[in-house]
Amino acid sequence: xxxxxxxxxVAMSRAHFIIVTGGLGPTPxxxxxxxxxxxxxxxxxxxxxxxxxxxELFRQRGMTMPETSRNQALxxxxxxxxPNPHGTATGIHIExxxxxxxxLPGVPVEMRQMMTEYVEPTIGAAYCGGQVRTRTLxxxxxxxxxxxxxxxxxxxLQSRVQIAYLPHHGLLDLRLTAxxxxxxxxxxxxxxxxxxxxxxxxxHIYSTGATTLAEVxxxxxxxxxxxxxxxxxxTGGLIADMITDVPGSSQWFERGWITYSNDSxxxxxxVPAELIERYGAVSEEAARAMAEGARKNAGTDWGxxxxxxxxxxxxxxxxxxxxxxxxxxxxxxxxxxxxxxxxLRETIKLRTAHAALSFLYAQLTDARL
Amino acid sequence: xxxxxxxxxVAMSRAHFIIVTGGLGPTPxxxxxxxxxxxxxxxxxxxxxxxxxxxELFRQRGMTMPETSRNQALxxxxxxxxPNPHGTATGIHIExxxxxxxxLPGVPVEMRQMMTEYVEPTIGAAYCGGQVRTRTLxxxxxxxxxxxxxxxxxxxLQSRVQIAYLPHHGLLDLRLTAxxxxxxxxxxxxxxxxxxxxxxxxxHIYSTGATTLAEVxxxxxxxxxxxxxxxxxxTGGLIADMITDVPGSSQWFERGWITYSNDSxxxxxxVPAELIERYGAVSEEAARAMAEGARKNAGTDWGxxxxxxxxxxxxxxxxxxxxxxxxxxxxxxxxxxxxxxxxLRETIKLRTAHAALSFLYAQLTDARL
Numbered sequence: 001x002x003x004x005x006x007x008x009x010v011a012m013s014r015a016h017f018i019i020v021t022g023g024l025g026p027t028p029x030x031x032x033x034x035x036x037x038x039x040x041x042x043x044x045x046x047x048x049x050x051x052x053x054x055x056e057l058f059r060q061r062g063m064t065m066p067e068t069s070r071n072q073a074l075x076x077x078x079x080x081x082x083p084n085p086h087g088t089a090t091g092i093h094i095e096x097x098x099x100x101x102x103x104l105p106g107v108p109v110e111m112r113q114m115m116t117e118y119v120e121p122t123i124g125a126a127y128c129g130g131q132v133r134t135r136t137l138x139x140x141x142x143x144x145x146x147x148x149x150x151x152x153x154x155x156x157l158q159s160r161v162q163i164a165y166l167p168h169h170g171l172l173d174l175r176l177t178a179x180x181x182x183x184x185x186x187x188x189x190x191x192x193x194x195x196x197x198x199x200x201x202x203x204h205i206y207s208t209g210a211t212t213l214a215e216v217x218x219x220x221x222x223x224x225x226x227x228x229x230x231x232x233x234x235t236g237g238l239i240a241d242m243i244t245d246v247p248g249s250s251q252w253f254e255r256g257w258i259t260y261s262n263d264s265x266x267x268x269x270x271v272p273a274e275l276i277e278r279y280g281a282v283s284e285e286a287a288r289a290m291a292e293g294a295r296k297n298a299g300t301d302w303g304x305x306x307x308x309x310x311x312x313x314x315x316x317x318x319x320x321x322x323x324x325x326x327x328x329x330x331x332x333x334x335x336x337x338x339x340x341x342x343x344l345r346e347t348i349k350l351r352t353a354h355a356a357l358s359f360l361y362a363q364l365t366d367a368r369l
Numbered sequence: 370x371x372x373x374x375x376x377x378x379v380a381m382s383r384a385h386f387i388i389v390t391g392g393l394g395p396t397p398x399x400x401x402x403x404x405x406x407x408x409x410x411x412x413x414x415x416x417x418x419x420x421x422x423x424x425e426l427f428r429q430r431g432m433t434m435p436e437t438s439r440n441q442a443l444x445x446x447x448x449x450x451x452p453n454p455h456g457t458a459t460g461i462h463i464e465x466x467x468x469x470x471x472x473l474p475g476v477p478v479e480m481r482q483m484m485t486e487y488v489e490p491t492i493g494a495a496y497c498g499g500q501v502r503t504r505t506l507x508x509x510x511x512x513x514x515x516x517x518x519x520x521x522x523x524x525x526l527q528s529r530v531q532i533a534y535l536p537h538h539g540l541l542d543l544r545l546t547a548x549x550x551x552x553x554x555x556x557x558x559x560x561x562x563x564x565x566x567x568x569x570x571x572x573h574i575y576s577t578g579a580t581t582l583a584e585v586x587x588x589x590x591x592x593x594x595x596x597x598x599x600x601x602x603x604t605g606g607l608i609a610d611m612i613t614d615v616p617g618s619s620q621w622f623e624r625g626w627i628t629y630s631n632d633s634x635x636x637x638x639x640v641p642a643e644l645i646e647r648y649g650a651v652s653e654e655a656a657r658a659m660a661e662g663a664r665k666n667a668g669t670d671w672g673x674x675x676x677x678x679x680x681x682x683x684x685x686x687x688x689x690x691x692x693x694x695x696x697x698x699x700x701x702x703x704x705x706x707x708x709x710x711x712x713l714r715e716t717i718k719l720r721t722a723h724a725a726l727s728f729l730y731a732q733l734t735d736a737r738l
Contacts, residue, residue: 010379027513027534028523060691060711066514086712107536109716144396145435154397165396167476230627236613237606240627244605245715247681249629255637256627258599258609264624264667268637298633312616322429342429343455346614347478 004035008101016099017123019115022106024089026069033074033092036103040094042076050075054088082118084110091118100126131183135190137197139172139204140213140358141367147172150200161193169347170354171213203367213357214242214249220364221252221302228360229298230256231269231290233281234308234324238353254300259290269293280319282307284336287325291336295329303329306356308339310348322348326356328363335363373404377470385468386492388484391475393458395438402443402461405472409463411445419444423457451487453479460487469495501548502555506566508541508573509582509727510736516541519569530562538716539723540582572736582726583611583618589733590621590671597729598667599625600638600659602650603677603693607722623669628659638662649688651676653705656694660705664698672698675725677708679717691717695725697732704732 004023011018023032037044051073058065072088075081082091082102089105091114102119104111139147144165148154157163166173174197178189198205206216221228230240230253240256243249257268262281265271271289279285287307295303308324315321322341327334337359341351361367373392380387392401406413420442427434441457444450451460451471458474460483471488473480508516513534517523526532535542543566547558567574575585590597599609599622609625612618626637631650634640640658648654656676664672677693684690691710696703706728710720730736 025513025534025536027517028527029531029533057711060709062709066518068514068517086716109713113713144394145438148396148437149435158397162398164398165394167394232606235610236618236622237601237609237625237627238613240606241604241610241718244607244627244629244679245718247714249605250683253605254630255633256606256629257637258606258613258625258627260613260619260625261623268624268626310613314619340429340431342426344478344482345616347455349610349614 037076133186169350226301231294231305287327291327291329406445500552538719595670600663656696660696660698
């Protein structure tokens with residue numbers, strides 16, 4: 001309790017907007033609600049609306065609210081509520097002397113939504129020190145260091161906007177931020193910077209904002225009324241998981257296979273046993289046969305496959321851990337790409353999944369990435 | 370730069386161990402290396418060993434190191450290196466007046482490994498204020514609020530250990546921490562607390578420490594020489610992804626299907642078209658037929674299935690978003706469970722995947738969860 005209050009005190013002395021996450025749940029280690037109330041000298045009281053909300057959430061899950069969850073309805077009198085439609089912990093917003101404290105739950109999906117729908121607009125409305133504009137360019141097929149080389153001298157760019165380089169296992173986000181007293185000026189700075197970057201690496205940009213690579217692929221496929229099937233070995237379902245995170249993916253993703261054993265590659269994707277015997281299950285030939293088998297057996301326009309050695313064991317001198325093939329089968333042809341990754345098992349899975357989606361995106365847009 | 374230095378200054382005035390993450394990469398927004406060196410009055414110089422390490426990592430990926438990545442070999446003279454076998458950014462450890470600063474890269478998998486292998490042992494060795502012991506109990510099939518009700522009065526427990534409640538979408542970790550001047554005393558406190566908890570909810574504990582639920586399932590199956598196949602609809606590959614995150618899962622996971630379309634359920638899992646027409650693809654009957662089809666067609670001992678409405682659309686009054694069935698087919702019987710979740714699409718996928726693995730674990734251990 002003392003640590004939270006002391007941190008609030010330091011934060012209030014330095015910042016105008018303070019975001020606190022976690023500690024709003026029902027268990028005894030959830031102290032943030034009490035700490036915030038105590039720091040601001042507010043009284044906690046049970047709130048009728050909140051109690052109804054908590055009971056309703058338990059009802060939706062087919063349960064009765066246990067008494068221990070009743071404290072989820074306690075709220076500091078005088079604070080504003082930050083709605084949390086999907087969770088029992090309502091957020092707390094307190095304004096004092098032009099400074100704002102936002103207490104949000106720690107559950108990532110709940111926190112993110114409350115951040116986007118309440119905190120960001122509130123900060124936007126309250127911020128009087130000028131205009132801030134941000135824009136995120138999402139790139140595939142290029143790493144940080146090669147991007148820097150292609151952008152060349154950035155001194156003019158850096159004088160107008162701040163650039164954050166945010167790599168995600170083979171994908172790369174560039175977040176541009178412009179500050180100005182004038183909103184049109186801030187918009188112009190961002191537009192200029194985006195133009196500068198697009199001129200040099202435009203074909204690597206698959207989206208702006210929050211749209212994922214799988215979502216962009218889905219939009220292209222839906223527009224063409226085309227369908228996709230996947231056949232995964234080393235990614236073990238991760239590619240399909242990314243695809244099915246996209247709402248409405250059932251309109252373009254038909255089915256997927258996770259063919260971990262050699263038998264399953266043969267039985268479900270018609271990969272010939274002789275092929276596996278001759279070249280191995282981790283090979284260009286196997287990746288090609290898997291993508292083609294997935295396309296044919298699902299009756300889809302596109303087939304996508306992955307095969308590789310995710311480690312930590314299973315590597316050899318010729319095919320060390322991180323050796324991967326991804327393949328795309330389409331109407332006209334089948335394309336195969338060999339990749340070499342290093343890192344832990346989960347990293348290799350992630351990098352392979354991103355590389356496979358990136359490869360499919362390149363085929364769909366005829367881009368050379 | 371000023372913000373980082375000012376944060377270091379505040380941290381050094383309050384804490385003995387300071388962990389900084391991020392800002393060690395090759396791009397111009399990576400300022401932590403410079404900031405740390407400046408704060409401690411150290412000079413940055415190119416380090417031969419580090420340069421070799423960076424070049425080797427690029428070579429492993431089949432690339433030549435670009436000049437922009439050369440700064441990854443810069444290191445503050447007099448600081449200790451924290452090895453990062455999987456990434457180009459080596460960590461920095463500086464000790465000053467009994468206070469320790471650890472600068473780690475922000476890439477989660479790299480950071481975690483360096484934390485476990487270097488930072489934690491270093492803090493353990495340097496910490497002279499007493500002994501700290503922690504132990505994590507991982508629970509399934511019970512929520513925070515019901516756990517609290519079952520534990521009853523915790524005042525005696527709380528006087529001996531600190532308990533952190535860490536929920537993960539239907540799974541729950543309890544982290545116990547004991548402080549004492551004497552290490553045997555700290556161990557005894559933890560053992561006592563664990564005994565207290567096991568007595569009340571022992572059958573919900575699937576592991577202690579870092580072992581995941583999928584890993585525990587894998588250990589059971591390997592010991593019995595049994596195999597598993599999955600048939601996923603609403604989880605879209607997430608269950609197989611969790612399974613294949615486990616090293617060596619190819620010794621017990623045979624194959625998986627992601628049957629998003631009705632055709633795929635019929636063609637690959639032999640779910641009768643009439644069954645889907647009569648009960649719907651999201652139904653107890655479909656879940657049962659999917660699990661049995663997966664088990665039969667893969668020729669495995671166990672079949673696991675999921676079907677449900679992950680949202681945001683596709684719900685109806687009778688089957689609202691979050692309606693889910695999971696099923697386990699075994700030699701003796703097939704078990705089906707109906708679940709109701711609320712939340713966003715990704716949350717429903719996660720909760721369903723955890724529920725399915727939890728259900729399989731219950732069948733494998735004959736536990737009633």
